[in-house]
Amino acid sequence: MLLQVNLFTLIWTLLAGHVSCCDYFESMCGARGPGDIIIGVLNACHSKVQNLEGRIKPERFNCTGFDLTSFVETLAVIHTIDTINDSGFLPGIRLGYLVCDTCSDASKGIQGAIHMLAINQTKPFGCDFIERPLVKAIIGARYSEVSTAVARLLGLYMVPQISGTSSANTLDDTLRYPSFLRTIPSDVHQTHALAQLMAHFKWNWVGVISGDDDYGKAALNDFVKYAEDANVCAAFNEVIPHYLGHPESNRRISEVATRIQSSSARVVLLILKGQLVEQLFKVMISKGISRTWIASDSWSQYQPVAELTGINTIGNVFGIRFITGPNPGFERFLTNLSPGPAAVNRFIEEYKNLRFECTTEVQQHKDCLNSRPADQCPLPDSLKLKSKDACELPDPQKANDDFLVHALNQTYAHRLATWSIAYALRALLQCNATMCTGERDLKPCDLLLEIKKVNFTLDNKQFYFDKSSLATGYELINWVKRLNRKHFEVIGRYDVTKRTLSIEEKTIEWQTPNKTIPESKCSESCPPGTFQKISTTFCCFNCSDCEEGTYTNVSDLPNCLKCPGDTWSLRGWKICHQRNESFLKWDDPFVISLLVVTGIGLLLLFSIFIIFLNKRHSVIYKVAGGKIVFVMMAGLAVSFGAVVLFVSKPTDDICKARQTVYALGFTLSISCILVKAFRTFLAFLLDMNKQHMLNKLYKPAVIVVSGTGIQGLICIFWLIFDAPKVEHEISRQSMEIVLQCNEGHNWGFGIMHSYIALLASICFLLALKGRKVPQRFNETGYIIFSMIIHLFVWVCFIPIYVTKIQQRPAVQASAIVVSNFGIIFCHFFPKCYMMLCKKKKDTDRQSYLKNVRNFSISTISNALSNTSVSSSDLENSDKEIDLTDTGASTPISSRASTMTIQAESHNTGISSSHKIRQRLRAKSL
Known part of the structure; x- marks a missing residue:
């Protein structure tokens, strides 16, 4: 908006007649060549306007700072026009040119455009614009800032404008800039390429x-957008005034240099004109700061920066430039530089004066070199353009050398712009091989339409305008030492x-201490096994371990990868592996120990079997239970055999078998112990009525078969309605698939164990009641202790079984072994000891009966001291109770006990015997 106000203020000032057109435009354009059709050239042959900020009235612009790059670009247009004229491409038509200097300023560029649009530059500007101005098309300007301002003006009259360097994407807007075209890609592509370059490294x-x-501004906005898509973040964003004469430029450059030095970013993108980069690099070199620099197209081949003193200490520089091509004869043109016949070129004159004219400063430098070493005579910046032959040539304007050949940059785009106008003119003027029949004073708007339709071949390449730009590309360049x-x-x-961007990395020599690609990251690299977890911005992150089932095998991945197929990984892993099946294996140390103990148990049972078989006629054998001990051994052997089923890979059948085998085997042993406990309880029960009544229930075979049969029914119902089966227990925190038996809803498992615990508890209570039997042949203590062991083991087993799911098989197998050994140690070892180690007189029938008799006497004496016995009880006491199962070979009667009492009473006197009888009648034993 401000630009438009300035433009119309300028026009109004001119129209008001404050200054004549001749005075205002005198010597404004620096070069011209005659021709039938004039092509205008707007270029920044100077880098700035002197005292622009103090300008208060329309006066002549005083430009300073000769720009060698823009000068060469201007010469490329002139040389291409001369080539077209010499080739007869437009028969009978000669192209002319008018070159106006923009001095890198938009207002100065508008001034030049207005001059080109005038009908006759010798007339006042009061004459209005017409449809056929002197200049039919304009090539330029160099900078997008100037091109944008000029395009607004030229778009009013649809005068074609073609730029070879202005790449701002805002110029793609055909509504605001309908007559603007360019022979380079838009910055939309440049910023996308720059973002890809950074993402690549x-x-x-x-x-x-x-x-x-x-x-x-436009390039910055586009870069931020594409950089975000490429996961690139801006560590900082600084702005420097574009105008070189800005009073704040030096201060801002110093501030920016400090910002670069303090930042952790090791890569810096510079979207600036070359003169600003030159000033910035001087500061960076003086501070010894090295970074990796990314150059936009505006300075990617700027020779003054490439030739700075100390430029090799600045670090790697990568630039992006438009694709170039040959310009035949241009080098020869530069080494024989002259305006040409009937042409005027003040820019060539100024260049030759700067290059070859002898000045006092040049003479002083030469005198210094003659008297001092070269390192003591630094070359001032103002003399860097001077030839070593200066002050030795008689006429600077006639001198030439190859200096400009080394300053060749992107002149190909200007050549394309000139040829595109030529091809459009050829079509519009209806030219053939010998002549052009069209009207020479053509309308610029008609030429614009033809330019947009051109499709020509140059250097074996096809060119056409895609919307407003030629379909070309970019080259990535590296600044090499x-x-x-x-x-x-x-x-x-x-x-x-x-x-797409393609890079030949092998040709890059990195200027880093270790000669490797420098890193420029907000955060440290995340190693394999971790991923980048965003912290503040998407480029700043913390390294977090990959969760279970995911992995990363390279550094700096934004997300972890899922494990493929059936593989798995633990937290923080770099790779996935197959899970291992976990079960009790034969080579496991615990299993080996368990099987050794089980084998020892079976070996002990076999040894006990041999001992009892040899001592089957002894009283100890009969006291131990007689043939029932072999049944107990069989049950324990089966129980030990169940332990083996807990080892190896489980199957559904094994899961069913191991619980059933253990249940039936151990229940069989407990049922035999129940018989022994019940027998002992009955044998020494003093209440004769209860003894007589309970003696009817004492049927060993029935007890054993019934006790085991009930367990068998429990197992059958369990297998039918809720049978155990194999399940695969998979944990996220483990690399193992635990194969184990699922006992269903655990009601069958619980009932089975509860039934065994019930039998054990009954044995415990019966043994507890009969614990005062003769000590030498006492079974109750061993029964009590073995049942306590069993109940304690399985009470401890329950919480472990519930909480330690993976250890269930090992825990249950261990519990079975401990329970079995508890029975072996309590029931068989004492009897084996008595059979093998005791004297025969202590273990024969007489000794046994004597102990029973002594026990009966002492027990009944204690009872008679507190109890009266009725006559009916004494009569009942005469009835015989069969206690053969106690181990005696003949029945032991209650009468014998009474007789024993009487015999003992006789020794104390007849009177006491009478009192005892009275007490026996009062209360039954």
């Missing part, structure tokens, strides 16, 4: 420095149609 934390002009300066080397290309 994994630079996700970069600094950005741009100018405050339209080109810098060459002596004390930088040399430009192409290392890659960007295809604008495919939007």
Whole structure:
């Protein structure tokens, strides 16, 4: 908006007649060549306007700072026009040119455009614009800031404008700039290529420095958008005034240099004009700061920067430039530089004066070199353009050398712009091989339509305008060390149609201490096994371990990868592996120990079997239970056999078998112990009525069969309605698939164990009641202790079984072994000891009966001291109770006990016997 106000203020000032057109435009354009059709050239042959900020009235612009790059680009247009004229491409038509200097300023560019649009530059500007101005098309300007302003003006009259360097994407807007065209791609492609370059080298934390002009602002906005898509973040974003004469430029450059030095970003993108980069690099070199620099197209081949003193200490520099091509004869044109016949070129004159004219400063430098070493005579910046032959040539304007050949940059785009106008003119003028029949004073709007339709071949390449830009691409260049300066080397290309970047990394020599690719990241690299967890921005992150079932096998992945197929990984793993099946294996140390103990148990049972078989006629054998001990051994052997079923890979059948085998085997043993406990309880029960009544229930075979049969029914119902089966227990925190038996809803498992616990508890209570039997032949203590062992083991087993799911098989197998050994040690070892180690007189029948008799006497004496016995009880006491199962070979009667009492009473006197009888009648034993 401000630009438009300035434009119309300028026009109004001119129209008001404050100054004559001749005075205002005198000597404004620096070069012209005669021709039938004039092509205008707007270029920044000077870098700035002197005292622009103090300008208060329309007066002549005083431009300073000769720009060698823009000068060569201007010469490329002039040389191409001369080539077209000499080739007869437009028969009978000669192209002329008018070159106006923009001095890198938009207002100065508008001034030049107005001059080109005038009917006759010798007339006042009061004459209005017409449809056929002197200049039919304009090539330029160099900077997007100037092109944007000029395009607004030229768009009013649809005068074609073609730029070979202005790449701001805002110029793609055909509504605001309908007559603007360019022979280079839009910055939309450049910024996308720059973002891809940074992503390729994994630079996700970069600094950005741009100018405050339209080109810098538009390029910055596009880069931020594409950088985010490429996971690249801006560590900082600084702006420098685009105008070189700005009073704040030096201060801002110093601040930006400090910002770069303090930042952790090791890569910096510079979207600036070359003169600003030159000033910035001087500060960086003086501070010894090295970074990796990314150059936009505006300075990617700027020779003054490449030739700075100390430029090789600045670090790697990568730039992006438009694809170039040959310009036949241009080098010869530069080495024989002259305006040409009937042409005027003040820019050539100024260049030759700067190059070859002898000045006092040149003479002083030469005198210094003659008297001092070269290192004591530094070359001032103002003399860097001077030839070593200065002050030795008689006429600077007639001198020439090859200096400009080394300053060749992107002149190919200007050649394309000139040829595109020529091809459009050929079509519009209806030219053939000998003549052009069209009207020469053509309308610029008609020429614009033809330019947009051109499709021509140059250097075996086809060119046409896609919307407003030629379909070309970019080249990625690397600034390579060459002596004390930088040399430009192409290392890659960007295809604008495919939007892909290709880079030849092998040709890059990295200027880092270890000669490797520098890193520029917000955070440290995340090693394999971790992923980047975003902290503040998406480029700043913390390294977090991959969760179970995921992995990363390379560094700096944003997300962990899922394990493929049936593989799995633990937290923080770099790779996935197959899970291992976990079960009790034969080679496991615990299993080996368990099987050894089980084998020892079976071996002990076999040894006990042999001992009892040999001592089957002894009283101890009969006291131990007689033939029932062999049944107990069989049950324990089966129970030990169940332990083996807990080893190896489980199947559904094994899961069913191991619980059933253990249940039946151990229940059989407990049922036999129940018989022994019940027998002992009955044998020494003093209440004769209860003894007589309970004696009817004492049927060993029935007890054993019934006790085991009930367990068998429990197991059958369990197997039918809720049978155990194999399940695969998979944990996220483990690399193992635990194969184990699922006992169903555990009601069958619980009932089975509860039934065994019930039998054990009954044995315990019966043994507890009969614990006062003769000590030498006492079974009750062993029964009590063995049942306590069993109940304690299985009470401890329950919480472990519930909480330690993976250890269930090992825990249950261990519990079975301990229970079995508890029975072996309590029931068989004492009897074996008595059979093998006791004297025969202590274990024969007489000794046994004597102990029973002594026990009966002492027990009944204690009872009679507190109890009266009725006559009916005494009569009942005469009835015989069969206690053969106690181990005696003949019945032991209650009468014998009574007789024993009487015999003992006789020794104390007849009177006491009478009292005892009275007490026996009062209360039954």
